[in-house]
Structures are given as C-alpha cells and as structure tokens.
Amino acid sequence: MEIIKKYPNSFQWLFLLIVFFGLCFGIDVPEGYKYIRSIAEYSKDPNLSSYNLFGIEVRYYAYDTLWRLPPLLGWLPIWVNDSLFFLLNDWMPIEFWNADIKEFQTRPLILQITRVISATMLFLIEFIREILIGGIKTVVAFTSWDWIDANPWAELPGIPWTIVTAGAFILGYKLNGKGLAIFSAITMIYISVFGQWKPSMETLSFVLVAAPISFLLGLVLGIWAYRSKRVEGALNPILNVMQTMPHYSYLVPIMVIFGVGDHAGAIATIIFATPPMVRLTLLGLRKVSPDVVHAGKMSGCNDFQLLFKVLIPTARTDILIGVNQVIMQCLAMAVIASFIGAKGLGWNLLLALNQLRIGLALEAGICITLIAVLLDKMSLAWAHKQTDYFANLSFFERHRYGIFFVGAVVVGLIFASVGSFYFKEGFNYLYEVPHNKGISGEPFWNAGVDWIWDTFFQTLKIFNTWLIQDVLQPMRAAFLRMPVVATFVLVMGTGYIVGGIRSALVVGGFTLFIALSPWWDRALVTAYMATFGVIASGIIGIIVGSLAAQNKTSTKIVLGICDTLQTFPSFVYLIPVMMLFGVTDTSVLIAVIVYATIPATRYTIEGLRSVPPALHDAASMSGVTPMQRLLKIQFPLAFPHIMLGINQTVVFALFMVIIGAFIGTEDLGQYILKALSDVKGGGKGLILGLCVAFIGLAVDNLIRTWANKRKKLLGLEDY
Amino acid sequence: MKNTINYTAKLISVFLLILTIFFVEAKADKSGVIKIAIHNWSSQLVGATVIGELMKKVDEKVEYVLMDSQTVYQSMADGDIDIVHEIWETQFGESYNKALSGGGIEEILTHDAVTRMGWWYPEYVEKECPGLPEWKALNKCSSIFARTDSNGKGVYIGGPVEWSQHDAERIKALGMNFVVKSLSSAGSIWKELDQAVKNEKPIVVFNWSPNFIGAKYKGKFVDFPKHDPKCISDASWGINPKKLYDCDNPINGYLKLAVNDDFKKNHPKGYKLIKHMNFSNSDIDKMANYVDTGGLAIPEAAEEWLKDHKDKWFIWIK
Amino acid sequence: MSAPVIKCESVYKVFGINAKKMLQGVSGNVDAKSFQDAGCIVGVNNASFEVSKGEMLVVMGLSGSGKSTLLRCISRLTDATAGKIYIEGQDLLALKNKELIELRRNKMGMVFQSFALLPHKTVLENIAFPLQIKGIKTEDSISKAVEMAKLVGLEGRENYFPRELSGGQQQRVGIARSLAVEPDIWFLDEPFSALDPLIRKEMQDEFLRLQGALKKTIMFVTHDFDEALRLADRIAIMKDGIIEQLDTPANIVLSPATEYVRKFTQEVPREKVLKIESVMDPTSDTKNLSDLKVSKDAIIETVAEKILGQEKPVSVVDSNNKVVGIVKPSKVIHTVFGGRKENL
Structure with missing residues (x-):
C-alpha cells in the first residue's frame, strides 16, 4: 500500500499495460481475418456484410466488435463527395452573359465562382511567368488570338537570365551584404548553366503568385482572430487539422473543385501555406505590449490607424517570419502540387522519378533546394533588417540599389543583343540557356548510383532483408494484432493518466473516428511506420542533440545544419534514399528517419541550452561530473521541451510516411494517392487525410498536455 | 501631396485588379488553343508532343496539360482537355466508357496498335516453372516468387496503384497464392526486372505491349482464363461464381484516340489532321524507346521520331 | 473656483464575467472577498474624487493596488464597470467612439512606464505621431515635433530610432509625444519607474520644470512614496482598489488616516x-x-x-x-x- 501511495503514477501505468496486454492476448484473431492485404474496404465482394445509411450501401467484413469496429463512417466519404458534386453541379444555378456565344448561360453559382478563381489564378501565374521567360498568353488575354496572328511581333520577351541574376545579387547585397549576394548569384548561375532556367522560373512564378496570396489571407485571418476571441476559437481547430493533414489529401478535393493545372497547384499551395502565416500574425500581434496599444489609442488612433500604423509595424518581425514560412511551404509544395498539374521543377522531378532517372531527379531537386535556401535566407534577412533613416542622404544614396539594378538591366539587354549576333545556331546563351543545352550532371549521378549499387548491393541487401524480416515485419504484425478494444484502452488510458478525463475523451474521439472509418487496418500500418520512424529518429536526435549541446560551436553548427535541412522540400529527401535503397519500404523509413530527426535534434539542443546558467553554476559548485550534470540537471529540466520536439517529430514522420506512398508503401498514403486518380475520390481523399491528421492530433494532445503540466511543475516558462 | 499620390495609386491598382479579373474571365474560356493531355509515361509524352508539333504545322496553337490518366476523360467531357491520344483498353477502358456514355466526347479512331497488359515473366523463368504461360502452372510454383516480406506467398510486381489494375481482385477470385506489390512507377518495375534478369532470378511483373521491354528481354504474358466483358460486370460468370475479375485482361486490346465534342467546330484544321493520323505498335514502341533507353528528353525524342517518319506524317497533314 | 477638470463618482472596475450583475445595487466599498469567491477581481473599488485645473494629483499604491487601472478608467482605455467619470463636465462613459477619439486627439496625453514608443519610427516621427494621426500635414507636424524635442532636451537626436536611445532619453520621447497635441490633461503611468535612481531624480526635476512652465492638469501614478511627496499637490493612496486617503502631502504625513498609510509615512523624513x-x-x-x-x-x-x-x-x-x-x-x-x- 505504501508503495502505491508513493508512486501512484507508475502503478497507473502498470495497471494500464497489464489490461492492454491482457486484452491483446485474450482476444483471438477471428477466423477469416487476414493481415492487411485483404482489406475491409468498400468493394463489390459479395462475401461482405453490408448496411444502409442515408440510402448509401456500405459493405464490410463482419468481425467481432472487440476485434474491429464496423466501418459505420463508411458512408461519409461518399456523402462528402456527393455533396461536393451537388454543390458544384446543381446548387443555385445562376444566369450569366457569355460573350463568346453572345447568349445567356446558366451555371451553378459555386462552379461559376471556382471558374473565376481558377481563371484569375491562372492569369496571374501566366503573367508573372511570361515576364520571367516570355510568352504571348498575357497579350492574348488583353487582345485576342486573331490580333496575335495579325501582329506576330506582339510577344512578351522574357527577362534574360543575366538580369535576373544581377537582380538577385543586388537584392542579396541590399538585404544581408556580400555573403548572401554571392550565394544568390551562384544559385542563379547554377540554375542557368545546368539548363534548368525555364522550369525554375515556372516554379518561381507560381511561388510568386501563391506566396503573396497566402500572406494576405494569413494576415487578414490573423488580424481577425486577434480582434475576436470567437474567430480565434473557431480558427484554432481548423488550423490544427490543416497543419496535420498530409499534403496529398488536399489535392483531391481541389482537383474536383478547381480542376487540374498550375492554378490548382497554386490553390493547394495557398491552402497549405496560409496556416503558419495566420499563427505567426496572431503571435506577433499578441506580442505587441499593451502599453504600445494604449499609447496608440491615447494618440487618438481610430481602429484602422491603430492596426496599420501601430500594431502591424510593431509586429513586423514576426509577420515577416510568417512570410518566410509561407515561402518555405510554397516550395515544399512545389513537387506535390505537380501531382495536380503544376509545371516547373516539381513536375520535372516527378517525371524523372517515374522513369527512375535518379540523376535527372537529383538535378531538379538540387535546383528546388537552392531556390528554397536562397528565398529562405533572403526573407529572413528581410525580417531581421531594421529600417534605415534616409532623411540626410542624397538622391543617389537613397536609390543606390535601384540605380544599380537599372544599370544591370541595360547591361544585360546589351549582352543579350550582342549574344544574338554571336550565337548563330539559334540559342542565345546570354538570353536563356535552353533545357537540353545546359551542362548535365545526369551521367555523373547515374554512374554514382550504379557504382553504389554495384559496390554495396550485397551489404544493402543483407541490411534490407534483416530490417524487413526481423524488425519491420514483426512490428507490423504486432500492430495489426492489436484488437481495437485494446487500442482504445491503451490510448484513452494514457490520455487519462496524462491529462484526466478530458484528454482521454479527446484522444478517444480522434481514435474512434479512425476506428469507424473503413481504413483502420491501414491506419495501423501508418501508425506502425510512423512509430518506427519516431523511435529511431527520437533516439538519434536526442543523442546527437545532447552531444552537440555540450559546447557553443557544435551547437551552432548542428542548429545551422538543422535549419538548412528544414528548408529542403520534403519530397527531395526521397531522391537520395531511392538512390541507395531503391524502391522499398526501407527507403521510405530511412527518409522518414532523416526528416524526422531534424526537430528531435533541434528541440533537444534548445532544451538543453536553455537550462539557466545560474543552475549550471550551482551545479558546478556542488561538484558534479559532466555526466551527472547532463543526467541530473539538464535532462530533467529540458525534458518537457524535448518532448515537444518529439511531438514535432511525430508530425514530420507522419508527413513523410504519407509522402512515401509515392515510393509504394501500403498504408493510408497509398489510398490517398489512389483517390487522386478517382473522379469520385474527393471525399475519400479528405477523410483519409483527416484520419492521418487525427493520429497526429491525438499524439499532439497527449504530449502537449503532459509537457505543459510538467513545465508548470518545474516552473518553466512556456517556450 | 504624398497622401494624394498614395490614394490615387491604391485606387488605380484596385481598378486594374477588377479589370484584369473581368478580362480574364472573358478570355479564359476562349478556345483558341488545343489542349493536349499528357500523362506520366514516356510513349504518351512523346506521342503528345508529336501531335502537338504536327498541330503547329497546320497552324493550330497547342498547350500541354498534365493530367491524371484516369480522371482525364471526365475533364475531356467537361471541355478542359481537347485530345487524349493513348486510351488503353485494359487500363482506361472503364473510365473512358463511363465518360463517353455521359456525353461530351467524340471518339475519333482506334490506332493500329494492338495492346495487351498483364502478368509477364522473362523467358528463363519457364525452366524453373514448367507449364507456363498457363496461370495454374504459375500458381503451383508460387513459392519461387516469394520474398522476405510476403509470408511465403509469391510476389507479383504490380504497377502504380492509380493505374487501377485489378490484380488483387484477380488473385482472390482465382484463389492464387500470390500477393501484389505495387510499385510507384514504370521505372521502378523495369529496375526490378533488370535486377532479376541480371541474376536470373524468377520474377513476374506487370508489363504491357507495345513498349520497349519486348525488344530488350524475351518473355511472355501469363495466360489467365480468357477475357469476357461479363467477367468484370457479372460475378456469376467464370471459374469463381461469387467474384468478379476471374479472367484475363483483353488480349487484343484497343488503343484509341478521342477528342472533346466541340473540337471539330473550334479547330477544323486540327480535326482534319486527327482524322488521318494513326500510331502503330512500332511507333509507340519507338517513342518509348527514345526516352527509356536512349535517354533523350521528351521534346528531342519527339523531334527524332518526326525526323525518322516524315513519309508517315506527311500524308496526315496534307 | 472653476469646475473640476476630472471628476469621479463612485467608480468601480471589476474584472470577471458576472461583474456587472454583481455590482447592481451596490453602494459604498464592496467586499473584495465575496467578489473573489464569485470569480471576480476588484480593480477599483468606489473611487470618488476631483482634480481641478492645473492641479497635480498623484495616485500612489503598491503593485496590484488598482492605481493603473484607475488611470486607465479615467482615460477610458478600459471601461469602468460602474460609476460616473466627467472630463470637463462631459460624461466620459457616454461618449461615442468617435467623440472619444476626438477627446483624446485634443485634450489628453499619456506617458507609459515602458515608454511604448513605436520601434519603426524615429524620435521625430514618434513625437509627431499623434499629430499625424489627427491629419496634420507632415511638414507642420514635424516642425512641431522638432520644437517638442527641444523642449524635452533631445536636440541632436531627432533622427535616432528608439532602440538607439537610453531609457531616460526614450522616456523624454514619450513625454514629448504626449505633449505634442498640447493636451489639457496629462496622464502619467509610472513614467520614471523603469529608470535608474540617478536618472529618475534628474527626470523628476525635468518634469517639475516642465509642469512649472505648462501648468497642465495631471494625474500621475507611482509606487514610489518619495516621488509622490516630491511632485504632488495632492496624493491619493490606494490599497486593494480603495482610496485609503486623499490629501496634501503634509496632511498625509502629519495625520495618516489609516494604519496602512501610517506605515508609509513612518519612514518619511518630515x-x-x-x-x-x-x-x-x-x-x-x-x-x-x-x-x-x-x-x-x-x-x-x-x-x-x-x-x-x-x-x-x-x-x-x-x-x-x-x-x-x-x-x-x-x-x-x-x-x-x-x-x-x-x-x-
């Protein structure tokens, strides 16, 4: 009795585990249940049981409910899809004037709205794209094809690459001095010399449209949430779900609503990139001290003036970091958006991966990464740049950079026209290096891949076999062997111990949704892959982080590496692992581990470094050894923060597992990809995405509740 | 003064924005450009570019639109796409027929190319598994196709999930001791095949004809019970009275070309060209080959094909 | 004697959801404990006083005594829960938003403990800010700001950004900004508390010099009793939202009204x-x-x-x-x- 009173928590855990394993072993696998490959999904197999809901027939394999719940939510994707279809095609027809056929036409309202949005987006993208690489569609939009036929000279010429490079150089210099300037120039020259100019500019053009729109949208929503508690309350769960939904699952409904093409890609990107902007805007505005707000009010600001002259300028840094986040998300989506028709580097990369031309894919990947790192550095430099005062400067000093740029434009144009005389064979290298005329590293990379395969094939294969046979297969079997009741006991029990009834109910609710969906088995597979990834990257991250946190230099270096790796679009991680491990589950898991180790490492370092120096001094005076210091002082204090890192790790791992479906894993991600090529896949994609999001949110809820409680206990500030 | 300028600038920009939206909406649906669908396999990409280049020769304007190969038919019916030129019976027949019956699509022609898709093995496998290409024989020696992660069952290397082959259903319906491992792309299948052939290991993969593999390796398709339209609509048909898909894919499948309903009206010159054109097995084969083994980029491959087959397309555009 | 510039009648400020309901029909000092049990916190408890033209009233109290809340009620940065506040005879709480903004633009100035300068504006732009908000032309507002900068001794630093100034200098900017519109009523919320003792002394002298020249009606909040004694015409000592005593410095020192006030005065060199x-x-x-x-x-x-x-x-x-x-x-x-x- 004494012991129980002393360690009540440990006994709760022990009891929970006993019940959990008891259920696992107590409930037999029902006959006829086969692991995963025969799935209890909606199909036409007459062996299935079925039920009717709202006139929709749902079929499923009937098992004992203790083992698997019936898919009572099986109607939901179909219903979502039907509603979408109804909204798009039948709801509220309106009349409008069609100038083409000079007649009134009827079209459903929503369809008309989405058409206008699509057309606008497409026009904006084309417009910027044609400024960068030239074209005629913008001209056509303001005139007509007939006019173009009559006036063949009318074409936007596109900017020579030399000018864009010079522009990037000057901008880099202005924002952060020499280093950034040189990096910008090298990036641009690399892109041009390797013949990736056109696709890069295509990608850039669509980022340049998506990013400002996300920025504005995020800013407006953030301000709205700042001003109204109710809006914030409504927005918060939506943002949570949006930020944990895997990228793919946005694509399907967007495809249904907006069609396919650059505009659809941009819209998917906008949806994905807006949430962090909303959050950072809100954060920045919240951070403005109430005294500054009061000072503004006492100066007689009305609401509008208060917002634009006081709040936003004061929250500038956070808002600009939001811009940085938006740009990063846009580039992260660059590849994924090409699943629904966005052109550019992402599409090239996807095509190359489809043909398994790793070298080609790598080249496109490097370009995306370079652009991402460049834009990241530029926007961060902008965010941290303080305003300068120009009052006493001459005209030249004030407009120095502008003048330099004008100069660069003139020089570039001269170069380009000289080039047109010099290069006779039709390609003006001083204007644009065509795709196939640039240097290509493909043979080199391919040779590298071949060499790796030839040299390490046996080793990799043995490793691969071992991993699959002795680790992954048993783990997967164990996950699938869990009866649904046992899962609930485990999840809700953990919730109860960590955060009381409330947590238990929240987490249980998330799990229930997945359990009632037709994809419980798949979700278990996703969970197993993510768990494996999280465990591995958690261990690696904590070890690397603890080692790096021991001194200042290594901290800086490792954090720098983390920063850089984080700017890589997630899809890019798949390329090197495919080089090494081919198209197997192992590749996906390695990518997951690499990707998810980043937050684990970062949070470990941050947590350890944030232990107050006074405590270090106190410890030193008590004569601790370095090991004791780490284990007895740093770790206990940093642990809540490290757990938040693990939380991020879970989200990252889930993302990567789903992206890994592209390689061919057999989890929820595979179904999301499948839904992409289904005309009626919209509802399916969304619900599948929700399942993934709910896994993430359940874990998030548990860890966050625990960490906050623990931090309060330790008297630590919220980071 | 400064304020006035600012204000005017704002006003003008808002005005311009509204104007552009108006313009764009007015111009967006103008059907001046032929939209050709492109998908994610090489022969299709090259073929689309070839058609595009030919269209340019007859003074049409062309745009390539990246599309999913299953949803494309609905998009074509809706008017978002003008031409789809590689409609494989086995793979897309279902989606295509559904969209066709809904209206909005005009079927132009069936290419000379005859298509087949299905389970395929390299020739040397016959030595270890006598009785091939009969499917029952394959099933008997399923164990030689087993892998570490298949629990002793044979592994069949399938194509990307979005290609909607009904292999899992077929395995179940025929009671075969196999599992499907879906790879993400054609390239991955060829990589697996290359590996296996190099080590002479037994393998059975998803393959189709025409493509360049036929020229590279010798091998055969596995024969399942002969295809019948009833097999995929009526469970009682075939060996397994309870299940669908207890049969093979069509052996002499079609390869079709279709356009949007309004194509004839909007692009008479292009329509004339389309009416006359036709790809054969060897055309498709070559187009894929330029890219997959020759390592050419798509536009170059198209250029190459056009150069080699001048006499062929010359008649089409006349 | 002319009408009081600021007049408060039984002002209450209670935080909490049921605050309004709880206060209905209450008169006199309310029992803070019973409010606390109901989930409400009493910020200002039945404050009544007047400030006449040119007078400096110092509100003194320890942290949490409600002194800043009282100041914010009178500047209507927060709305009082109950009671009446008159500014030059106008009912402050009845003002519409537009009228309130007008009042602030023309009659009120406020200085904050944390300076509350706009980080993206220079000294001059900060000082000129209230003027520009009013819609005064840029040139005029800047020339006025130059004048104000000179008044508070910031010549030569007009084009600095706040982050480039010391605390004392920043508060000079804050003072100049609050005076830019030439307000009649001047609110100061612990303006010198964030400064080092030496600078604080210097700023108090500066402040007395300014007040000697300007003769504003002032409400000055501080937690420093010495400061209150130094500056005040009258002092209001607050505790737990209640004004314990409101009188001249001399009377407070000589005859403290409550035990609480006595504790402060004991230490004071008479x-x-x-x-x-x-x-x-x-x-x-x-x-x-x-x-x-x-x-x-x-x-x-x-x-x-x-x-x-x-x-x-x-x-x-x-x-x-x-x-x-x-x-x-x-x-x-x-x-x-x-x-x-x-x-x-």
Whole structure:
C-alpha cells in the first residue's frame, strides 16, 4: 500500500499495460481475418456484410466488435463527395452573359465562382511567368488570338537570365551584404548553366503568385482572430487539422473543385501555406505590449490607424517570419502540387522519378533546394533588417540599389543583343540557356548510383532483408494484432493518466473516428511506420542533440545544419534514399528517419541550452561530473521541451510516411494517392487525410498536455 | 501631396485588379488553343508532343496539360482537355466508357496498335516453372516468387496503384497464392526486372505491349482464363461464381484516340489532321524507346521520331 | 473656483464575467472577498474624487493596488464597470467612439512606464505621431515635433530610432509625444519607474520644470512614496482598489488616516514634506527674534540649516511679507530628528 501511495503514477501505468496486454492476448484473431492485404474496404465482394445509411450501401467484413469496429463512417466519404458534386453541379444555378456565344448561360453559382478563381489564378501565374521567360498568353488575354496572328511581333520577351541574376545579387547585397549576394548569384548561375532556367522560373512564378496570396489571407485571418476571441476559437481547430493533414489529401478535393493545372497547384499551395502565416500574425500581434496599444489609442488612433500604423509595424518581425514560412511551404509544395498539374521543377522531378532517372531527379531537386535556401535566407534577412533613416542622404544614396539594378538591366539587354549576333545556331546563351543545352550532371549521378549499387548491393541487401524480416515485419504484425478494444484502452488510458478525463475523451474521439472509418487496418500500418520512424529518429536526435549541446560551436553548427535541412522540400529527401535503397519500404523509413530527426535534434539542443546558467553554476559548485550534470540537471529540466520536439517529430514522420506512398508503401498514403486518380475520390481523399491528421492530433494532445503540466511543475516558462 | 499620390495609386491598382479579373474571365474560356493531355509515361509524352508539333504545322496553337490518366476523360467531357491520344483498353477502358456514355466526347479512331497488359515473366523463368504461360502452372510454383516480406506467398510486381489494375481482385477470385506489390512507377518495375534478369532470378511483373521491354528481354504474358466483358460486370460468370475479375485482361486490346465534342467546330484544321493520323505498335514502341533507353528528353525524342517518319506524317497533314 | 477638470463618482472596475450583475445595487466599498469567491477581481473599488485645473494629483499604491487601472478608467482605455467619470463636465462613459477619439486627439496625453514608443519610427516621427494621426500635414507636424524635442532636451537626436536611445532619453520621447497635441490633461503611468535612481531624480526635476512652465492638469501614478511627496499637490493612496486617503502631502504625513498609510509615512523624513507653516508658533514675543525671515511655504529641509544657525526664534512671513508667526530652532530639531526616534 505504501508503495502505491508513493508512486501512484507508475502503478497507473502498470495497471494500464497489464489490461492492454491482457486484452491483446485474450482476444483471438477471428477466423477469416487476414493481415492487411485483404482489406475491409468498400468493394463489390459479395462475401461482405453490408448496411444502409442515408440510402448509401456500405459493405464490410463482419468481425467481432472487440476485434474491429464496423466501418459505420463508411458512408461519409461518399456523402462528402456527393455533396461536393451537388454543390458544384446543381446548387443555385445562376444566369450569366457569355460573350463568346453572345447568349445567356446558366451555371451553378459555386462552379461559376471556382471558374473565376481558377481563371484569375491562372492569369496571374501566366503573367508573372511570361515576364520571367516570355510568352504571348498575357497579350492574348488583353487582345485576342486573331490580333496575335495579325501582329506576330506582339510577344512578351522574357527577362534574360543575366538580369535576373544581377537582380538577385543586388537584392542579396541590399538585404544581408556580400555573403548572401554571392550565394544568390551562384544559385542563379547554377540554375542557368545546368539548363534548368525555364522550369525554375515556372516554379518561381507560381511561388510568386501563391506566396503573396497566402500572406494576405494569413494576415487578414490573423488580424481577425486577434480582434475576436470567437474567430480565434473557431480558427484554432481548423488550423490544427490543416497543419496535420498530409499534403496529398488536399489535392483531391481541389482537383474536383478547381480542376487540374498550375492554378490548382497554386490553390493547394495557398491552402497549405496560409496556416503558419495566420499563427505567426496572431503571435506577433499578441506580442505587441499593451502599453504600445494604449499609447496608440491615447494618440487618438481610430481602429484602422491603430492596426496599420501601430500594431502591424510593431509586429513586423514576426509577420515577416510568417512570410518566410509561407515561402518555405510554397516550395515544399512545389513537387506535390505537380501531382495536380503544376509545371516547373516539381513536375520535372516527378517525371524523372517515374522513369527512375535518379540523376535527372537529383538535378531538379538540387535546383528546388537552392531556390528554397536562397528565398529562405533572403526573407529572413528581410525580417531581421531594421529600417534605415534616409532623411540626410542624397538622391543617389537613397536609390543606390535601384540605380544599380537599372544599370544591370541595360547591361544585360546589351549582352543579350550582342549574344544574338554571336550565337548563330539559334540559342542565345546570354538570353536563356535552353533545357537540353545546359551542362548535365545526369551521367555523373547515374554512374554514382550504379557504382553504389554495384559496390554495396550485397551489404544493402543483407541490411534490407534483416530490417524487413526481423524488425519491420514483426512490428507490423504486432500492430495489426492489436484488437481495437485494446487500442482504445491503451490510448484513452494514457490520455487519462496524462491529462484526466478530458484528454482521454479527446484522444478517444480522434481514435474512434479512425476506428469507424473503413481504413483502420491501414491506419495501423501508418501508425506502425510512423512509430518506427519516431523511435529511431527520437533516439538519434536526442543523442546527437545532447552531444552537440555540450559546447557553443557544435551547437551552432548542428542548429545551422538543422535549419538548412528544414528548408529542403520534403519530397527531395526521397531522391537520395531511392538512390541507395531503391524502391522499398526501407527507403521510405530511412527518409522518414532523416526528416524526422531534424526537430528531435533541434528541440533537444534548445532544451538543453536553455537550462539557466545560474543552475549550471550551482551545479558546478556542488561538484558534479559532466555526466551527472547532463543526467541530473539538464535532462530533467529540458525534458518537457524535448518532448515537444518529439511531438514535432511525430508530425514530420507522419508527413513523410504519407509522402512515401509515392515510393509504394501500403498504408493510408497509398489510398490517398489512389483517390487522386478517382473522379469520385474527393471525399475519400479528405477523410483519409483527416484520419492521418487525427493520429497526429491525438499524439499532439497527449504530449502537449503532459509537457505543459510538467513545465508548470518545474516552473518553466512556456517556450 | 504624398497622401494624394498614395490614394490615387491604391485606387488605380484596385481598378486594374477588377479589370484584369473581368478580362480574364472573358478570355479564359476562349478556345483558341488545343489542349493536349499528357500523362506520366514516356510513349504518351512523346506521342503528345508529336501531335502537338504536327498541330503547329497546320497552324493550330497547342498547350500541354498534365493530367491524371484516369480522371482525364471526365475533364475531356467537361471541355478542359481537347485530345487524349493513348486510351488503353485494359487500363482506361472503364473510365473512358463511363465518360463517353455521359456525353461530351467524340471518339475519333482506334490506332493500329494492338495492346495487351498483364502478368509477364522473362523467358528463363519457364525452366524453373514448367507449364507456363498457363496461370495454374504459375500458381503451383508460387513459392519461387516469394520474398522476405510476403509470408511465403509469391510476389507479383504490380504497377502504380492509380493505374487501377485489378490484380488483387484477380488473385482472390482465382484463389492464387500470390500477393501484389505495387510499385510507384514504370521505372521502378523495369529496375526490378533488370535486377532479376541480371541474376536470373524468377520474377513476374506487370508489363504491357507495345513498349520497349519486348525488344530488350524475351518473355511472355501469363495466360489467365480468357477475357469476357461479363467477367468484370457479372460475378456469376467464370471459374469463381461469387467474384468478379476471374479472367484475363483483353488480349487484343484497343488503343484509341478521342477528342472533346466541340473540337471539330473550334479547330477544323486540327480535326482534319486527327482524322488521318494513326500510331502503330512500332511507333509507340519507338517513342518509348527514345526516352527509356536512349535517354533523350521528351521534346528531342519527339523531334527524332518526326525526323525518322516524315513519309508517315506527311500524308496526315496534307 | 472653476469646475473640476476630472471628476469621479463612485467608480468601480471589476474584472470577471458576472461583474456587472454583481455590482447592481451596490453602494459604498464592496467586499473584495465575496467578489473573489464569485470569480471576480476588484480593480477599483468606489473611487470618488476631483482634480481641478492645473492641479497635480498623484495616485500612489503598491503593485496590484488598482492605481493603473484607475488611470486607465479615467482615460477610458478600459471601461469602468460602474460609476460616473466627467472630463470637463462631459460624461466620459457616454461618449461615442468617435467623440472619444476626438477627446483624446485634443485634450489628453499619456506617458507609459515602458515608454511604448513605436520601434519603426524615429524620435521625430514618434513625437509627431499623434499629430499625424489627427491629419496634420507632415511638414507642420514635424516642425512641431522638432520644437517638442527641444523642449524635452533631445536636440541632436531627432533622427535616432528608439532602440538607439537610453531609457531616460526614450522616456523624454514619450513625454514629448504626449505633449505634442498640447493636451489639457496629462496622464502619467509610472513614467520614471523603469529608470535608474540617478536618472529618475534628474527626470523628476525635468518634469517639475516642465509642469512649472505648462501648468497642465495631471494625474500621475507611482509606487514610489518619495516621488509622490516630491511632485504632488495632492496624493491619493490606494490599497486593494480603495482610496485609503486623499490629501496634501503634509496632511498625509502629519495625520495618516489609516494604519496602512501610517506605515508609509513612518519612514518619511518630515523635513522633506512639511512646510514651515506646520511647525510655526503664533507670534507671541516679537522682540526676541532673529533678523532672519522665512516664508511660511518653504519646505523645512530647505531652510533648516539657516534656522539652526540662529539662536533666537525666526519670524515667518507670508507671500505679502507680513509676519504670521515664529519658528523655534528647537522645534526644527525635533521635527528633523524627533519623529524618527523609534526607528533608531
């Protein structure tokens, strides 16, 4: 009795585990249940049981409910899809004037709205794209094809690459001095010399449209949430779900609503990139001290003036970091958006991966990464740049950079026209290096891949076999062997111990949704892959982080590496692992581990470094050894923060597992990809995405509740 | 003064924005450009570019639109796409027929190319598994196709999930001791095949004809019970009275070309060209080959094909 | 006497969801504990007072005493839960948003403890900010700002950004900004609390100099009793939202109303607060006087040395140089040292 009173928590855990394993072993696998490959999904197999809901027939394999719940939510994707279809095609027809056929036409309202949005987006993208690489569609939009036929000279010429490079150089210099300037120039020259100019500019053009729109949208929503508690309350769960939904699952409904093409890609990107902007805007505005707000009010600001002259300028840094986040998300989506028709580097990369031309894919990947790192550095430099005062400067000093740029434009144009005389064979290298005329590293990379395969094939294969046979297969079997009741006991029990009834109910609710969906088995597979990834990257991250946190230099270096790796679009991680491990589950898991180790490492370092120096001094005076210091002082204090890192790790791992479906894993991600090529896949994609999001949110809820409680206990500030 | 300028600038920009939206909406649906669908396999990409280049020769304007190969038919019916030129019976027949019956699509022609898709093995496998290409024989020696992660069952290397082959259903319906491992792309299948052939290991993969593999390796398709339209609509048909898909894919499948309903009206010159054109097995084969083994980029491959087959397309555009 | 510039009648500020309901039908000081049990926190509890033109009222209290809340009620940065507040006879709480903005633009200025400068604007732009908000042309507002910068001693730093200034300088900017629109009413919320002691002293002197020239109606909030004594015409001492005592510095030191106030006054050196008037005796013996004459309004400390240098009592005169009493050196000694005997 004494012991129980002393360690009540440990006994709760022990009891929970006993019940959990008891259920696992107590409930037999029902006959006829086969692991995963025969799935209890909606199909036409007459062996299935079925039920009717709202006139929709749902079929499923009937098992004992203790083992698997019936898919009572099986109607939901179909219903979502039907509603979408109804909204798009039948709801509220309106009349409008069609100038083409000079007649009134009827079209459903929503369809008309989405058409206008699509057309606008497409026009904006084309417009910027044609400024960068030239074209005629913008001209056509303001005139007509007939006019173009009559006036063949009318074409936007596109900017020579030399000018864009010079522009990037000057901008880099202005924002952060020499280093950034040189990096910008090298990036641009690399892109041009390797013949990736056109696709890069295509990608850039669509980022340049998506990013400002996300920025504005995020800013407006953030301000709205700042001003109204109710809006914030409504927005918060939506943002949570949006930020944990895997990228793919946005694509399907967007495809249904907006069609396919650059505009659809941009819209998917906008949806994905807006949430962090909303959050950072809100954060920045919240951070403005109430005294500054009061000072503004006492100066007689009305609401509008208060917002634009006081709040936003004061929250500038956070808002600009939001811009940085938006740009990063846009580039992260660059590849994924090409699943629904966005052109550019992402599409090239996807095509190359489809043909398994790793070298080609790598080249496109490097370009995306370079652009991402460049834009990241530029926007961060902008965010941290303080305003300068120009009052006493001459005209030249004030407009120095502008003048330099004008100069660069003139020089570039001269170069380009000289080039047109010099290069006779039709390609003006001083204007644009065509795709196939640039240097290509493909043979080199391919040779590298071949060499790796030839040299390490046996080793990799043995490793691969071992991993699959002795680790992954048993783990997967164990996950699938869990009866649904046992899962609930485990999840809700953990919730109860960590955060009381409330947590238990929240987490249980998330799990229930997945359990009632037709994809419980798949979700278990996703969970197993993510768990494996999280465990591995958690261990690696904590070890690397603890080692790096021991001194200042290594901290800086490792954090720098983390920063850089984080700017890589997630899809890019798949390329090197495919080089090494081919198209197997192992590749996906390695990518997951690499990707998810980043937050684990970062949070470990941050947590350890944030232990107050006074405590270090106190410890030193008590004569601790370095090991004791780490284990007895740093770790206990940093642990809540490290757990938040693990939380991020879970989200990252889930993302990567789903992206890994592209390689061919057999989890929820595979179904999301499948839904992409289904005309009626919209509802399916969304619900599948929700399942993934709910896994993430359940874990998030548990860890966050625990960490906050623990931090309060330790008297630590919220980071 | 400064304020006035600012204000005017704002006003003008808002005005311009509204104007552009108006313009764009007015111009967006103008059907001046032929939209050709492109998908994610090489022969299709090259073929689309070839058609595009030919269209340019007859003074049409062309745009390539990246599309999913299953949803494309609905998009074509809706008017978002003008031409789809590689409609494989086995793979897309279902989606295509559904969209066709809904209206909005005009079927132009069936290419000379005859298509087949299905389970395929390299020739040397016959030595270890006598009785091939009969499917029952394959099933008997399923164990030689087993892998570490298949629990002793044979592994069949399938194509990307979005290609909607009904292999899992077929395995179940025929009671075969196999599992499907879906790879993400054609390239991955060829990589697996290359590996296996190099080590002479037994393998059975998803393959189709025409493509360049036929020229590279010798091998055969596995024969399942002969295809019948009833097999995929009526469970009682075939060996397994309870299940669908207890049969093979069509052996002499079609390869079709279709356009949007309004194509004839909007692009008479292009329509004339389309009416006359036709790809054969060897055309498709070559187009894929330029890219997959020759390592050419798509536009170059198209250029190459056009150069080699001048006499062929010359008649089409006349 | 003219009407009070600021007038409060039973102002309450209670935080919490049911605050309004709880206050219905209440009069006098409310019981903070019963509110707390209901989930409400009392910020200001039944505050009534007046401030007349040109007067400086210092509200003094420890943190959490409700002094800043009271100030924010009167500037209507928060709305009082109950009670009436009149600014120059206008009912503040009845003002519409537009009228309130007008009032602030023309009549009120406020200085904050944390300076609350806009980080993206220079010194001049910060000072000119209220003017520009009002819609005054850029050139005019800047030239006014230059003038204000000079007034608070910031010449030569007009184009600095706040982050480039020391704390004292930043608060000078804050003061200049609050004065830019030439307000009648000046609110100062612990303006010198964030500064180092030496700078604080300097700024207090500066502030007295400014007030001597400008004669604003001032509400000044502080937690520093010495500061209050130094600056105030009248002091309001607050505790738990209640004004414990509101009186002149001298009266507060001489006759603290409550035990709480007494605790503050115990420590206070009387000679720094009291005027000669409060220690003088009636003129009884006109012959035996020293030649020295002191004003009855002089603070004892400032004249103590002179008086102690005399052997005979010193005569006290009023502003018309008429003798109104005498003061004995022994009494001065008693005031300077006697009052604090128990603390020795």
